Amino acid sequence: MRIAIVGAGSSGMFAAYKLMQNNNFSIDLYDKGSDIYKRTRKEVMSGFGGAGAYSDGKLTLTTEFGGCLTEFVPEYKLEKLIEEADSIWKNISGVETLESTSNYEKIKDLEYMCTRNTLRLYAAKIRHLGTDNCIKAIKKLYEILNSQSNVNIYCNKQVSDIIIDNGSAKGVVTEDKEINYYDKIILAVGRSGNSWMHEIAQKYNISSSINPVDIGVRVEIPRAVSDHFTNNLYEFKIKHFSTEFEDEVRTFCVNPGGYVAMEENENGLLTVNGHCYKNKKSSNTNFALLVSTKFTEPFREPVKYGQYIAYLANMLSGQSVIVQRFGDLERGRRSTTSRIAKNFVQPTLKNAMPGDLSFVLPYRYLTDLKETIYRLDKIMPGIADPNTLLYGVEVKFYSLRIDVNENLKSKSIENLYCIGDGAGITRGISQASTSGIIAAEDIKNQYGKEYTSNE
Ligand SMILES: Cc1cc2nc3c(=O)[nH]c(=O)nc-3n(C[C@H](O)[C@H](O)[C@H](O)COP(=O)(O)OP(=O)(O)OC[C@H]3O[C@@H](n4cnc5c(N)ncnc54)[C@H](O)[C@@H]3O)c2cc1C
Numbered sequence: 061m062r063i064a065i066v067g068a069g070s071s072g073m074f075a076a077y078k079l080m081q082n083n084n085f086s087i088d089l090y091d092k093g094s095d096i097y098k099r100t101r102k103e104v105m106s107g108f109g110g111a112g113a114y115s116d117g118k119l120t121l122t123t124e125f126g127g128c129l130t131e132f133v134p135e136y137k138l139e140k141l142i143e144e145a146d147s148i149w150k151n152i153s154g155v156e157t158l159e160s161t162s163n164y165e166k167i168k169d170l171e172y173m174c175t176r177n178t179l180r181l182y183a184a185k186i187r188h189l190g191t192d193n194c195i196k197a198i199k200k201l202y203e204i205l206n207s208q209s210n211v212n213i214y215c216n217k218q219v220s221d222i223i224i225d226n227g228s229a230k231g232v233v234t235e236d237k238e239i240n241y242y243d244k245i246i247l248a249v250g251r252s253g254n255s256w257m258h259e260i261a262q263k264y265n266i267s268s269s270i271n272p273v274d275i276g277v278r279v280e281i282p283r284a285v286s287d288h289f290t291n292n293l294y295e296f297k298i299k300h301f302s303t304e305f306e307d308e309v310r311t312f313c314v315n316p317g318g319y320v321a322m323e324e325n326e327n328g329l330l331t332v333n334g335h336c337y338k339n340k341k342s343s344n345t346n347f348a349l350l351v352s353t354k355f356t357e358p359f360r361e362p363v364k365y366g367q368y369i370a371y372l373a374n375m376l377s378g379q380s381v382i383v384q385r386f387g388d389l390e391r392g393r394r395s396t397t398s399r400i401a402k403n404f405v406q407p408t409l410k411n412a413m414p415g416d417l418s419f420v421l422p423y424r425y426l427t428d429l430k431e432t433i434y435r436l437d438k439i440m441p442g443i444a445d446p447n448t449l450l451y452g453v454e455v456k457f458y459s460l461r462i463d464v465n466e467n468l469k470s471k472s473i474e475n476l477y478c479i480g481d482g483a484g485i486t487r488g489i490s491q492a493s494t495s496g497i498i499a500a501e502d503i504k505n506q507y508g509k510e511y512t513s514n515e
Contacts, residue, residue, distance in 0.1 A: 061507055064232050064242040065089045066219045069110020070489045071480025072248035073201055074145060074496030080208045082504060087211045088240065090232070092218035092253075096195075096202045104323045104333075105252035108215055109198035111481070112489045116315060116335040117153075117189030117197070118295065119490045121146055124182055125297060127491030132466045133498065145493040146187060152204075153197035155338075159186040159294035166292045170439075174298060177438045182297040190338025222247075224264050228474035244475050246499050249482035250492075252326050254363060254457055257482050267463040267472045271484045273362035274456035275369055275425055276309075276350035277417065278320055278332045279433070280449040282405055283345045285442035290316035290345060300435055302351075302428040309432040312348040312456075317341030320409035320451055322381055329370045332381050332409075332451040342408050348454045351428045366455040373420045373453045377413035381453070384417050386433065387446020392418070404447040417452045458484050467502035468495055477502070 061084060065072045068091035076089050093099060093107025105111045120126045123138045130138060150156060167183050174181040189197060205211045222245060223231035231241040249257055261268045289296040295314045302309055318336030325331060334346040355362050373382050384395045385403055394416035400407065418426060429450075437444035461484030463471040468485070470476040479485070479495040486492040 061085050061244065061503075062242045063087045063244045063246065063503065064240065065246045065248055066232065067091060067110065067248035067250055067253060067480070067482060068108045068213065068215070069248060069250045069480060070112045070492040071250075071486065071496040072110070072246065073198075073205070074148070074493040075246050075248060075479065075500045076205055076211060076496075077148065077201065078497050078500030079503065080205060080211050082507070083210055084507065085210055085503075088214060088242070089205065089211065090214045090217050090219050090234070093215065095213070095215040096199050098215075102324065105250065105325065108202055108213070109195070110250050111252065112492075113195055113198050114191060114335070115194060115489065116191055116313070116318070117194030117489070118313070119146055119149055119187040119189065120184050120295065120488055121187065121490055122184035124184065126488030127486030127495070129485065129491050129494060129498075132464065132468065132485070138494070141494045141497055142490060145490060145497055149189070149197065149493065150187065152200050153189050153193050155187060155189050155193055159188050163292050170289060170292065173439050177435055178300060179435055179439065180299045182299070183293045184295070184297065186294045188294065188338065191335050192337050192339060222260060222264070222476075224473060227472075229476035244477065244503050246477040246479060247482060248480045248496065251457055251481050253482045255326060257462070257478075258363070258460055261460060261462065264473065266470055266476075268460040268484075269463065270355065270360055270362060271458035271461045272352045272354040273366045273458065274312075274350040274352050275366055275421070276348060276429055276454050278334055278346055278348050278451040278454050279443070280320055280344050280346040280405060280407065280451065281443055281445075283317055283343055286314075286316070286345050286440050289440065290314065298436070300432045302431050304427055304431070305424055307424070307428045308352045309428050310350055310352070311436075312350050314345065314347040316345045318344070318346050318408070320346050320407065320412070322409060322411070325370070325457075327367065329367055330374050330379070330381050331370050332454045344405060344408055346408070349429055349432060350454065350456060351425050363457045366457050369420060369422075370453050370455050376419055377415050380411060380413040381409075381451055382415035382417055382420065383407055383409070383412035383449055383451050384415060385446060386444065386448040386450055389417060389430075389450060390446070403449070405449050407449055409451065412451055417450060420452055456487070458487065460484055468499050469502065
């Protein structure tokens, strides 16, 4: 059986890893970016290893966030699959330990403190590979896959189209007009493949629905301000519903002792992110604060909206991202190089341009974000300090969500699986890897059935 996997990020790599164990399968794994040895940090989103390659490698081991796989797979089953994905990461990376979440009494206290301030805390087990170990693990995964006689890895090969015949996926067309035919196709194109996924869905009437877009800022504070949270659960996931708009505002991707990073998206747009090394720490902690918006009819292009906001930030900062002191934002003035130089919290992202986020973020977002910062200040005093740094903008493009069944197979096209962030069903390494396992298991099961019935 011939199988194509488009995209070699967490979801695509894990699908290949599971499928390679069956010698009846011949697997072609395509990625539009470079292989893991030739990739540079400029290619943050693309290349073997996907967006996870230069990430913090924080595996959030929960069914509750990092994706919506619970909508397809029963909770008890999903827990086991997440464990399986985690154990593969553990073996490959050699990172045996989980971040501390064992102090239940302390976590209960923190939960109570959040509840009293109309915040909700979600605690989860975390395996933190760290940016350094993450890249090593992906190199190892590359070597394992590359050494299999039934796996071909094609990097720097963009898939530009798929072949659909009679409601069934039959093949892929590459950018250089090569046509290859397959029995099963797995689309695992990640966030950098969102727009392409959109085009393909429209072209072939692949049923889908709209996901929210998350827009906000990255907050950077002295490490000591949030140590009582991060020492006990490493990553705090906190949600708040804003008073004026009742929007969901949440913390995301917490990096204790971490670094703020700039990421280049497709179209060259620059947005903010954060990461943290296992063995090298800064004196700051950073995390994203994001407002979720789900647009209603007639607007169906949340990605474009997010891109527009990011474009404004890039335009005003001279093709960079903006950094602003919270005190300056509150006083209605821009931050300047000299104000940042005097600031108690020194930016870990050195080439962000001091500026004014109020020219970029719509009133609704600014109000939601400020309100949440003041709420967070009640449980982590010091967050609403004038020296706190805000970087903008951080945008999470989830694009449209492909309608898939419990095996992550398209509901409208036969033999087509849509997995990972590109299908709009996951948002992190753990669930993305798990989605690869789910699709691979279904292909294995189907092959078993087809093979027996053909005999
Ligand atoms: C800087 C950064 C830090 C992050 N930190 C964390 C973290 O600590 N923990 C966490 O859980 N998550 C983190 N994430 C998110 C995480 O990386 C993603 O959720 C995860 O990588 C999704 O996996 P995926 O396989 O769905 O997609 P991706 O990893 O995005 O992989 C998709 C791949 O498909 C390829 N592709 C796209 N279109 C095509 C095409 N047409 N033809 C061929 N190839 C194509 C791309 O080149 C890419 O390599 C981070 C992301 C970034 C950018």
